[in-house]
Amino acid sequence: MLDAHAWVCCDARMIQATATIRCAACILFLNGCAAPATSHDESRTASSASSPDNLSAATAIAHTRPLFDVMTFSQWQVVGGDARFELHALANPQESAAELTLVGRGPIPRNGFLVSPRELGDFTLTVDVRIGSAENPRAEAMNSGIQIRSRRMNVGQGNAAQWTIGGLQIEIDPSSRAWSGGVYEECGRAWLASLAENEAASAAFVLGGWNRYEIECIGPRIRTKVNGVAAAQWFDATVAGVLAFQVHGGASCEVAFKTPMLIEHGIHEWRALADEVSGSSGERCAWQSTIASTTRGVRLEIEGAARVDLLADDGARLASLSTSPEPKISAENKAKPSIVELLWMEGEGAALLDGVRVAQFACVTVPSRVRVLGESCAVLRAESLQRK
Structure with missing residues (x-):
């Protein structure tokens, strides 16, 4: 009953x-x-x-x-x-x-x-x-x-x-x-x-x-x-x-x-990601961070034009996404930062810019680092996706 x-x-x-x-x-x-x-x-x-x-x-x-x-x-x-x-x-x-x-x-x-x-x-x-x-x-x-x-x-x-x-x-x-x-x-x-x-x-x-x-x-x-x-x-x-x-x-x-x-x-949850700013040969590295092997995604809020790379241990690029040099304008007539999301699971993943999927990629190896390249950009917020 x-x-x-x-x-x-x-x-x-x-x-x-x-x-x-x-x-x-x-x-x-x-x-x-x-x-x-x-x-x-x-x-x-x-x-x-x-x-x-x-x-x-x-x-x-x-x-x-x-x-x-x-x-x-x-x-x-x-x-x-x-x-x-x-x-x-x-x-x-x-x-x-x-x-x-x-x-x-x-x-x-x-x-x-x-x-x-x-x-x-x-x-x-x-x-x-x-x-x-x-x-x-x-x-x-x-x-x-x-x-x-x-x-x-x-x-x-x-x-x-x-x-x-x-x-x-x-x-x-x-x-x-x-x-x-x-x-x-x-x-x-x-x-x-x-x-x-x-x-x-x-x-x-x-x-x-x-x-x-x-x-x-x-x-x-x-x-x-x-x-x-x-x-x-x-x-x-x-x-x-x-x-x-x-x-x-x-x-x-x-x-x-x-x-x-x-x-x-x-449950998975988004957690703050520590930054490790340093230089990079040939290009200006505005921001970078190591990520744990259990990470399933990275979400960055970026101001200005930049390129975001997802890297393997040996430095190989697994995925890459560029933000627009033209700032987006909000309803309040203010510049809006770009939201970059790199998400992956069991060897496959997707790159999203402001919620729109712009690329799919294969994770042939476990990602270990994410970096942001750009001359005049700033990372306002960085998070990684982890199992709770």
Whole structure:
């Protein structure tokens, strides 16, 4: 027997209810009903303020567990559009949390999300996904996704709060484009890793049927599979955040997530990197630092034109990236520094400039040093990515 504690709406009042999940039973979550003492908008503000940012509370889990055992359904909250989420138990005599299907429905005017109560760092999520149903068959007109390493955002104007979820999304795309399993950034950079050049993955998604999604986020690397076919890979400096299930705004949308299973692998974090300024033959070395063999990335904030090199022990260049000599100007009409990110994992990596991937590289050996070359540049901040 699986007992769950939920808040439901009744005649515009909040009442506390205890729901017992049996076969064919469900729990309803309605937006704005997450707490009895606050209004619809106040509830969202409180949720955002209390979202767990301190990852020290998370612990590595060495085995697969049902997602709604790790974080019980009553702890999750709806953010954004007024999507309705139901948790259904399958016909299983043990009534395990492993045998649960989450169903999200619209229509809603803007995207709605069911958001985890805490952040995840490194993890693997396996879940079966179906979009559309016999009662709502026009799946090709729908859209959805699974948010990973994401965050709550207020996109309202002035004093009017309007909360949503921004960050990386693993796409559920039943349209003719067929980019299911690709990586998209909600409220950000848009498409990061599409399936435009991956015909096998594009054809793997079964319209109207169940599709097995495998999402692996370890260190800076994100990899996805759809029905066993490798779909997308992306390197990103964001290494922790909330998990969320999306119901897309607009036309009527219905999406189901069956038996979500989670493995937590631990946490990576960004740490300050000590500098060791010295000269370099033939070129001016503005900054350099040694890095540990366990490092999985370097992030630098640089002012002025510079070249950043990732070096092996023997001095060989593994990756190189140059910043623009033309300063970027912020909305406040101030010069903005460049953000350089060199990220790698298990022999492969990517170089990003201001969040845009400009190169991929192979780490034929373990990086041991990073240096910055330039005549009139300054390193304002330097960090390395390490396992916590």
